[in-house]
Amino acid sequence: MSEPPSITQQEMRRRNLSLVAHAVARLGPLSRASVAAHIGLTRAAVSTLVDELIRDGLLVELGPSRPGTVGRPGSALQLNDQGPAGLGAEIGVDHLAVCAVDLSGRVRARVTYEAANRGREPGPVLRDLARLVRKVSAEAEGQGLRPAGLAVAVPGLVARGSSSVVRAPNLGWEGVDLAPALPALPLTVDNEANHGALAELWLGAHDPSLRNFVHVSAEIGIGAAIVIDGHLLRGTHGFTGELGHVPVRPEGPACACGGRGCLERYAGEEALLRSSGVDPARVAALHPGPGGRIAFLSERAREGDQQVRRALREAGKALGIALAGVVNLLDPQKVILGGGHSPLLPWLLPALERELDRRVMDPGRVGQGAVIVSRLGSDGPLLGAANSVVQACLDNPTRLKAGGKGGAAGP
Amino acid sequence: MSEPPSITQQEMRRRNLSLVAHAVARLGPLSRASVAAHIGLTRAAVSTLVDELIRDGLLVELGPSRPGTVGRPGSALQLNDQGPAGLGAEIGVDHLAVCAVDLSGRVRARVTYEAANRGREPGPVLRDLARLVRKVSAEAEGQGLRPAGLAVAVPGLVARGSSSVVRAPNLGWEGVDLAPALPALPLTVDNEANHGALAELWLGAHDPSLRNFVHVSAEIGIGAAIVIDGHLLRGTHGFTGELGHVPVRPEGPACACGGRGCLERYAGEEALLRSSGVDPARVAALHPGPGGRIAFLSERAREGDQQVRRALREAGKALGIALAGVVNLLDPQKVILGGGHSPLLPWLLPALERELDRRVMDPGRVGQGAVIVSRLGSDGPLLGAANSVVQACLDNPTRLKAGGKGGAAGP
Structure with missing residues (x-):
């Protein structure tokens, strides 16, 4: 039953x-009295809660700001x-x-590793990843931190609540469980677009009232993530946000998904x-690494290449058509454009906004400022993944209990 | 701030x-002990709550099932x-x-009134409606009931949390506040598609695990309502679900919304x-009243009219294209087809399902049984509206306090 459970004292x-x-995360450093005032509980109740959070290693108490005075004034x-x-x-x-x-x-350790993963077997890729995780984990521990979990962002469908990639067409993976290959830490796996949106x-440094939005990650595939009242919409199977397979021109070119005229066939990288007018394989060989091909296109557009500019206009138009449908369905506050296409936005955006403006019911509410550009660039999914672990700690501090004293858990 | 408030004892x-x-609503008649077992509170706690609900007029206690025995056995x-x-x-x-x-x-009083409201001034329409509300309200009171609120379903956009119709193109209304014209009762106004989904x-007599779905109300306009984890998605302004204005063929015929090739231009009634090949005005004159024109079309299709059947196939195809985008974005458990088009489904459905099957990513999860047909027919929005008042009483029984003793509220 999905009936909400009755609330117990423990909950x-x-x-x-x-x-x-x-x-404390939002407003700190903060006194106990200020915490009480902000959340509307008594000071005594807050003090008990604070003591528990300190004991469990989530909070620390700074010394008094005016040393020498009686009590704990500041x-x-x-x-x-x-x-x-x-x-x-x-x-x-x-x-x-x-x-x-x-x-x-705050990012305390980080490593990036260039690798042509398309078509590579999952085994070797995951072995490389496990090595990097161990390296970063050791580096964090060296700074006194205690890794509480690992979240992995992947370019594909992940079954809701599982660690299995159902299908990642741009890697060529199907039905790959990541858990066995990775270090033993609490693990979550999710689509990169979801992590980017989080x-x-x-x-994202947006207005804190921005809690309803659609976040578009355009790169090789085109994903979207839908955030409603500050929560990610996950869908029945965990397969929301397949914006790349929204039909734009139903009789258009065939798509790998089995449909025709999907958005990805107009605005995906390939x-x-x-x-x-560029051969994807040739440019990939000339400009390898993350972002190489997109940097090449944006360079050509900047130099005034008319064919590239036309291609970007058409892609912007296709994005606008698909997003008009999304806005008509979901009524978000904003559409946020992120992902690897960011360098192309000067040429994509005008056509995109024109379509939105024409096609959204009651256009008064979109238009100026409805589309905003992410400031996180291509870092979004990685940072979103790492922060999802931290947010889970803040959402449920009691789950850290076992390792709370900073030592290893008992037998 | 949208930060959740701390939970008080009162909440x-x-x-x-x-x-x-x-x-009790879901499982009753039910003993106090069974209620306690179902919701996981102690019997003593439940008894206090039950006494309060009885005092406030929400519950009644049936006599013992075995009269003459000691205590309250059954x-x-x-x-x-x-x-x-x-x-x-x-x-x-x-x-x-x-x-x-x-x-x-259970419906205890009901009245329907045929009226050609398209293009009629809001004033006279609302006066007619107020008269009907008073009539039904009096009839309910005559049966000992106490009207706790009024919910109105309208074919248009309603600003979230307001009683104002922002825009109802098929009535020709813009910016009409319903509150001043209607009897003084707690009032909510919402889109008919939202009420139909609720x-x-x-x-709906569906499997109780069905809590994520898209409900399509196809009639003169085509609306959709999105239910997620048993809650209606309302959007930033209350304008979700404008499925009729999802682009199907972006260079298609112009639509009243300012766009081109919207779903409504292929599958709306007109x-x-x-x-x-039918003149809408002529058939409206010949077949007036709710459902007259659709009944006429379904009759023609049943008789084998090839042009009508082709039109329905094309409309089904357009619905399938738009819904494929919706399923790719939202990953619902089911799509439920309701609304006035129901008599046309035998000719719409096959093409609709074919498009979904072709175009939905990971089609295994849709296909057989992904689309189901509402059993409520065109009654959905009206019943949904009335029941939304009842659900609000069950969700928050304390709001009935003032009138709880069956008498008028104090000065």
Whole structure:
């Protein structure tokens, strides 16, 4: 049954611990009294919760700001920067990356590794990834941090709540479980577009009232992630956001998904290269590595290449058509454009916005400023993954109990 | 801030009252002990909550099932069928309807009124509606019920949380506030597609695990409502679900919304009539009233009219193309087809399902049984509206406090 359970005292405590942790994360350094004022609980109740969070290693108390005075006049709480850490990993078509962030989301260790993963067997790719995870994890531990979990961003469909990639067409993977190959840490695996959207929510430096948006990650594939009231929409199977397979021209060119005229056939990286008159394989050989092919296209557009500019206009138009349908269906506050296509936006955006403006019901609410560009660039998915571990710690501080004293868990 | 508030004892009580009320609604008649077992609270706690719900008129206690025995051996709780009532109203293009339901959702009074509302001034329409509301309300009160609120379903955009119709193109209304013209009762106004979807959730007789779906109401306009984890997706402004304006063929015929090739231009009622070679105005004159034109088309299709059948196939195809995009984006468990087009489904469905099957990523999960047909027919929005009032009573029984003793509220 999906009936909500009755609330027990224990759940209330868990929720209130999380409120304290989030208040300090958002507003800290902060005194106990200020925390109480912000979350609307008594000072006594907050003090008990704070003591527990300190004991479990999430918060630390700074010394009094005016040393020598009686009591703890200015003593302030902040997140422990030697506490739990989130490990994030990204499996890209052209690279692997791993990073560690502390409870405030600051990157404390990071490594990127160029690798042509398309068509490579999952085994060797995951062995490389496991090596990078161990390296970053050791580096974080060396700084006094305690990795609390690992989240992996992948370019494909992930079954909801599982560690299995159902299908990642641009890697050529089907039905690959990541768990056996990776170090033994609490593991979550999710689509890169989902992690990118969560990064926008937590780190995007947007107006804090922005809690309903569609985040588009255009690169080799085109994914979208839908955030509603600050929560990611995951769908029944975990397969939301397949924007790349929204039909744009139903009788258009055949797509690998079995459909025709999907958005990816107009605005995905390979389609862009082809309609720019460029052989994707040749340019990939000349400009390897993450972003090489897109940098090449943006260079050509900047130099005034008319065919490239036309191709980008058409891609922007296709994106606008598909997004008009999305906005008519979902009524978001904003559409955020992220992902590897960012260098192409000067040529994509005008056509995209024109279509949105024409096709969205009640266009008054979109138009100026409805589309914004991510400031995280291609880092979004990796940072979103690492921060999802940290957010899970803040959402449910009690789950850290076992390792809370900084030592190994008992037998 | 959208930060969730800390939970107080009072909120816990409100939530637990609601759990008891919903348990009795779903499973009653039910003993206090069974309620306690179902919701996981102690019997003593449940008894206090039950006493409060009885005092406030939501529950009644049936006499002992074995009269003469000591104590209350089989004494069982059920919803009070002389308690609060929900009033629902529908403003259609061809009709007005009002009904009253009791706490179990049973219709206790109902009236339908044929009226050609298209292009009629809001004033006279709302005066007619107010008269019908008063009539149904009096009838409900005559049966001992106490109307707790009125919900109105309209064919248009309603600003989230307001009583104002922003735009109802098929009525020709813009910026019409319904509140001043209607009887003084707690009022909510919502799009008919939203109410239709809620009716599916509460009354649709689906598998109770069906909590994620897209409900399509195809009639003169084509609306959709998106239900996620049992909650309606409302969007930033309340404008979700404008499926009729999802682009199907971006260079297709111009649409009143300013776009081109919108779904409504292929599968809306007027488009269907035109592509069937029928003059919409003439058939409207010959077949007035709700459903007259659709009944005419389904009759022609049944008789084997090839042009009508082709028109329906094309409309089904357009619906399938638009819905493939929706499924790729939202990953629902099911698509439910409701609304006035129901009599046409035998000719619409095959083409619709073929497109979905071709175009949905990972088609294994849709295909057989992904599309289901509503059993509520065109009654959905009206029943959904009335039941939304009842659900609000069960969700928050304390809001009935003031009028809880059956008398008028104090000064």
